[in-house]
Amino acid sequence: NAGVTQTPKFQVLKTGQSMTLQCAQDMNHEYMSWYRQDPGMGLRLIHYSVGAGITDQGEVPNGYNVSRSTTEDFPLRLLSAAPSQTSVYFCASKRGSGNEQFFGPGTRLTVL
């Protein structure tokens, strides 16, 4: 199993550009989520999904969209990038309630 994979690893955007961060898992996990990691703030939940076709907002959803058309994939879309979205983004997945979340390697995004 590849686990949780994320692409790209690094990305630089200009303010106002849009892009999609990709996340995929091959463990047939129902639950997937996106976090952003900022210095001194830990990880904050952006959006999550409990299964294909079901998504919900986390703590910091503004400026981001998600969809979950398949169990495997959970892309995160930035509609109009802003410098405040400069961060490291982690995707995670897990099976069921109360189990360990597995994290991807992260995407480092810089918005100029």
Add this chain to the structure above:
Amino acid sequence: AQSVSQHNHHVILSEAASLELGCNYSYGGTVNLFWYVQYPGQHLQLLLKYFSGDPLVKGIKGFEAEFIKSKFSFNLRKPSVQWSDTAEYFCAVKGTDSWGKLQFGAGTQVVVTP
């Protein structure tokens, strides 16, 4: 609202010293508790977790943590650190009524000097 507080943002230790990182949480219900570690340039890995039962849990690489319900705490300990323990450590909490929404602390950067 749920919150997690980690007492130290930066800790510097010498090899063989003992490590204790504090974590307190605020949540009005039953919780699952986690400690994650992030080594330089790597993604988060689970060190240990507490769901129920024995409040003293042992994890990988010689780490352990004690859940003290009355103090809403879940402190991480290691008796003797190594240089390879240099990393950032995150405490995280999930309500048992929540499917997966983890609340993370701000993290503690631990530097172990040779």
